[in-house]
Amino acid sequence: MSESVLNNYAQIYVDLLLNKSRYDQWDMNWFTEGPFWRRTSMKFSRTYKTIPDYEIGNLKHGKSLTDIVSDAAQLEKDIAAYARTAPQEEKVRVQYLVEHSHQLSVRARLLAGEQMPYDEMTRELYCLVAPRREERAFARALEDMGTALPGVGSAAEKIARFRQQIRIPREHLLRVCREVARTFHDMSRQHMDIAENNMPRIRVRELPGSMQFLSVLFGYDYDRIEYERNFNLNYPWTVDNLVECIAHECEPGHLVYFEKRTKAFIDTGWPEMSVVSQHTASNAFSEGAARHAITMCFDNDLEKMRDYEREVVFAGAGLDKGLAEVMPQWHRFCEAAGYGKLEATRNLWDGVWTKEEAGAFLERYSFNDLGTGVETLERAPDDAGHFAAHDYARDVVRAYFNDVAPTIAEQWKLYEDLCGDDFSMAGIADHSYRPLPLGIW
Template structure:
């Protein structure tokens, strides 16, 4: 049996026990066998896959399959009932280290928010009032997103190229723990969902569209399908896994997607100019929210720190909700939406892919230049490879395949 077929069949067998482990699949239907098998048998299959991967002749392909197979082995151990420390779970699934975050830094950012937020009242009240003034109504979201996507697609096409025939649909959903999600469908297509449970601000919309669409997740999935499946015959890239190291690179790429095609000054001018007009919002409010976003960029490790508090330290949910309320500067409803994300079984360890992935990609681009973003779109690199080929980024960052709820 071909290595790609073994890999894909095992992934579907794991998904039968843990629905959602497979994020997208566009390969042969015969390989998508979800017959339920004993987790111990799957663990043996994962060990066998790890051994057989060593026979793959192409070094880049072999290394990528090695780290993916290791994550699959971790999944089978968890399915078999093995208990492991949360930090070991993160490391085993994503080949990265979980981060606790620095409370002193978070406190310093809270003090900076006092100056950035206009109005009177508590920080959470002032932020909520400003957020409400720059929120795009659900009925207007797709209309406002249309010119954003058109501009991002044009810039992505000009800078990196796009496979002929790629495309996606976009729609609104509710009842989900994330802000946005890209569902790879195969055949160069995907679907983007925007969750309307919580407000979507104009200031977050370009990043969300870049993250999920151009030149983020959709661009990466379709470009890799064209280059690796159709170009190289590496059919394992028909498949996208949610709990595997590939997500670290994918989220890191998506979190840096807007910067790859548009300078920050351009984004600011766009938001306070044409986009504010399209959305019918006051440019002064948009400017104020941009200042708040800049301060909160240093606080986006909050969800990861909360996950460590909950899963590693065993803190009660009430304490974790209070932590999220304080450092995300949100009310209890918003805090519980974040808690929903970090308690969902397939997402509880995923939260670290954003912060770590973002830093790895920015370090990689700092060393190789912004044009190297195109390499990430078409080459199967691993977190370890990015680390070895990176320089330390100047400023850590986090952001939303899927985005966490906006604080």
Template sequence: MQRFAAAIAAGFALAACGGEQPTDAVITQSGTAPPSDQERYVAAAESAASLDSLGQSFVKLALALGEHDPAFVDAYHGPTEWADATKTEARSLEQLQMDAQGLLISVARANADEETVRGAMLEKLIRAALTRIEMTQGEAFPFDEETRLLYDAVAPQYSTAEFDAAIAEIDRLLPGEGPVHDRVDAFRNSLAIPAEKLQAVFDAAIDECRARTLAHYDLPTDEQFSLEFVTDKPWSGYNWYQGEFESLIQVNTDFPIIIDRAVDLGCHEGYPGHHTWNVILERDLLNEKGWIEYSVYPLFSPLSLIAEGSANFGIELAFPGEEKIAFERDVLFPLAGLDPADAATLEALNAMREKLSHSRNHVAREYLDGRIDRDQAIEMIMKYRLEGRDRAEQTVRFIETYRGYVLNYNLGRDLVAGYVERNSSDDENAWDAFETLLKTPLSASDIAAQ
């Protein structure tokens, strides 16, 4: 369990025992008796009330920042009057900076007597908002410092020799003339889903992702999503959570959609990924516990590492071992009119490409820290992400738009996988550990310590 679990459990125990003061109270060295159970219970209640107030202030701060930084608020399903007031009572970035600094001091004081998992995350959310305010004002941070402040995470340093070794394996899998990335691009494009089959393939993939998730989780009966195909985006898929257990899932069709992306996006954007995570947060933290700060999802915050990491790990959780390629080969390939005989090569290729998953972090850090220029970044993405030039340019556009956010996908996946493996002994326990992670406000450093 998380490091704050003992404090939380103690709070529940004190409430259960009725708050009677022990008759054999111990006197401390200062000459005063330690607080009674009742006093501790009252202090915990006052701290919760304080965090409720700070949570409200954070939501309003996030909404106000969203007026200056449109990408900051990814989703909001709190009181409409707060959103309306943000537009009519605009605050300058300078005012927001001072407000964030004040909130940071206040939440640190609220956490001083009894640190809670809620308060610890709220403090990190406020610090991330303050950092984003400073970035919106023009302040630049080195890649590692930016990701530490925003996501509570720093990517490791990488050796390109490890990436080169993985590329050599792929070279042997897909022999031929020309650069490896061209051969990979050609093979994967040969497995693109025909445009007229997209809806049917994605419906089948998402239905299977949902069925596998509902076999383990009791989600609200009215949870639902709608699916749209869009163009001209820097991303391949996106979940826009609407609140009240509903999501809009968009899939970008700027480039051919390869058959394996149907399950990937179905799990990542839907079940047990973003949609499932947002539903659980709204149901368990916002509605049941009244933690108002979870009415807003600030994209550039520690929540995103959990969001993206759990969404990526959710693919292998829902389809362990050979189950994903078996489903694709037996169901999706025929549905798309593709040759199932290519499924084995695709699976082998994807296993090798996984060794390159952190290469985007390396390129992003080199590019954003000014050690390489844009053209060099595109070339490195082509080489180490095994993408054609058009896709590589889209990847660089994503880096330019979202900056250090890229580490949330791969480093986040690694941290979530490690947490689940350490806290489970079999497949069913893995789903339980994953659910605990989804509903517990833990950041990257918390997860790494479990």
């Protein structure tokens, strides 16, 4: 009886999310209509992106943003009322629905023009509030990187030069992308239950310069996702962001998450498992975990990751392998840059800095090359919480994993279980949550 009540609430949640996607075009990261789906015609474009990766047609029509705001508020109230008397065995699922209906409601209000401070926005959407980082931590990151890099000139000059030196020539992009995707697929399969034929087809093509890749979904069923990923030849790929992008977006990152959610949806029939919405706490887990899982592939050891980058990426791209020595330090610098971007977007959102001031801050610490700071912030209005839900989320997830799963084998098991689970992000942040093993509902 009560499961059907919850399924009914969850279906209203999914319908509202789909309707909201008309006003929030990058929100739906994944959506499964039923137990399987297959593309049956070639009437699609490889030159623009649709989200989800196929046309959902009428499912997103029928409600104005005002309707969504009021219906989401009602849903939130109804689920909160149910939660007060929910039986113990439903607590985790009910808490997930309480949080996610609230996040839907907040996101809809923001789209309708409501304003709130940055920290409140990230707490309401992701259950995360990133602590502030002092400017002197950024100054130290810049200085340390400058010291570690070879050659002459200021730290800023050395960093700008290094970015050029680790840039992958376009004629090698396809080969490197395929090899990286293949090795991360193999490493993921070694640690998790993932089908052999799940590796996306890797292509390269000319796309608008700011776009990293374009995906085309051809089908899915229980444990199979048939994806094509087109990497942009015009994007300035460096060794670190190519590795990060492939591992994060494909395996062991989002593709594994989508697969495990689809399995969970089919195993349980719970509608909320059929969607992955960008502006939610479960997705902040997925973003943070997709980043942490990259280092898990190298036993959380940046030296091992450097060896891989040197032998596979530097070698495959025809780059100077001697430069790979500084990659561990470079990854630490990139992490500091992520926090710099978080401060820039927070101060921009809160009206403390103008876009020009925030851009100048990013360039001052070489988190962006000269003249590109403002450009980075252009996407800020659509996804202002990005760096809280990715960079800070990674550190929240990493701290939780290191605390509750001390060995690498335990971390892989934890990651796989959590991908198919409907937990609360609050329980990850305060380290109180333990998942049930997959297959027990």
